[in-house]
Amino acid sequence: AQKITQTQPGMFVQEKEAVTLDCTYDTSDQSYGLFWYKQPSSGEMIFLIYQGSYDEQNATEGRYSLNFQKARKSANLVISASQLGDSAMYFCAMREAGGGNKLTFGTGTQLKVEL
Amino acid sequence: NAGVTQTPKFRILKIGQSMTLQCTQDMNHNYMYWYRQDPGMGLKLIYYSVGAGITDKGEVPNGYNVSRSTTEDFPLRLELAAPSQTSVYFCASTPPLAGGHNEQFFGPGTRLTVL
Numbered sequence: 326a327q328k329i330t331q332t333q334p335g336m337f338v339q340e341k342e343a344v345t346l347d348c349t350y351d352t353s354d355q356s357y358g359l360f361w362y363k364q365p366s367s368g369e370m371i372f373l374i375y376q377g378s379y380d381e382q383n384a385t386e387g388r389y390s391l392n393f394q395k396a397r398k399s400a401n402l403v404i405s406a407s408q409l410g411d412s413a414m415y416f417c418a419m420r421e422a423g424g425g426n427k428l429t430f431g432t433g434t435q436l437k438v439e440l
Numbered sequence: 441n442a443g444v445t446q447t448p449k450f451r452i453l454k455i456g457q458s459m460t461l462q463c464t465q466d467m468n469h470n471y472m473y474w475y476r477q478d479p480g481m482g483l484k485l486i487y488y489s490v491g492a493g494i495t496d497k498g499e500v501p502n503g504y505n506v507s508r509s510t511t512e513d514f515p516l517r518l519e520l521a522a523p524s525q526t527s528v529y530f531c532a533s534t535p536p537l538a539g540g541h542n543e544q545f546f547g548p549g550t551r552l553t554v555l
Contacts, residue, residue: 360541369546369548369549370483370530370532372544375541416482418482418483424490425490426534426536426542427473427485427488427498428483429485430475430483430484431482432480432481433480433481
């Protein structure tokens with residue numbers, strides 16, 4: 326079974342609107358971390374936001390927030406006030422307990438921001 | 441700090457050739473990783489290392505070898521290149537987990553084509 330599932334291969338959003346990118350995960354660990362990365366067309370991987378499994382508050386970083394619903398095992402990324410520069414591929418990733426701080430990535434969502 | 445650097449940026453190999461992808465980080469991070477990203481897919485872990493002299497397999501290690509003789513360097517070796525190894529290769533590093541989010545820092549990637 327996939328550990329990280331991103332069911333939206335592609336999304337469109339109008340500039341200045343908010344958009345939610347979905348991510349569900351599967352783990353039996355109590356301690357884990359969830360990450361979102363952005364990959365623009367230039368190819369680099371840019372860290373956006375992190376949520377720990379024990380964090381009671383949803384994480385926020387500027388225009389990015391993470392809608393963490395632990396019981397549903399979902400960690401959706403919300404981008405507010407979309408900008409043209411937000412057009413990119415977005416990856417959800419999970420770090421489980423155990424050695425190595427290893428990440429498991431989802432297949433990504435391609436976001437296109439339109440005028 | 442240069443962060444994580446990778447060389448080369450691009451390479452075309454013939455089937456059966458070998459090559460080494462170089463990765464260096466100047467952040468004194470103990471943990472380093474190699475991922476591959478196939479077109480339209482997420483990243484998959486090839487190998488990782490938690491410190492000099494220690495390496496371990498990830499999800500897709502077949503056809504690759506690594507070594508970690510220093511904290512800074514983590515080269516990835518392809519011995520007998522196959523078309524299935526056509527991919528973009530990312531190196532990443534992170535400090536050991538210390539209760540914080542400890543995101544992985546990625547290099548710019550190496551685009552490898554095997555013909």
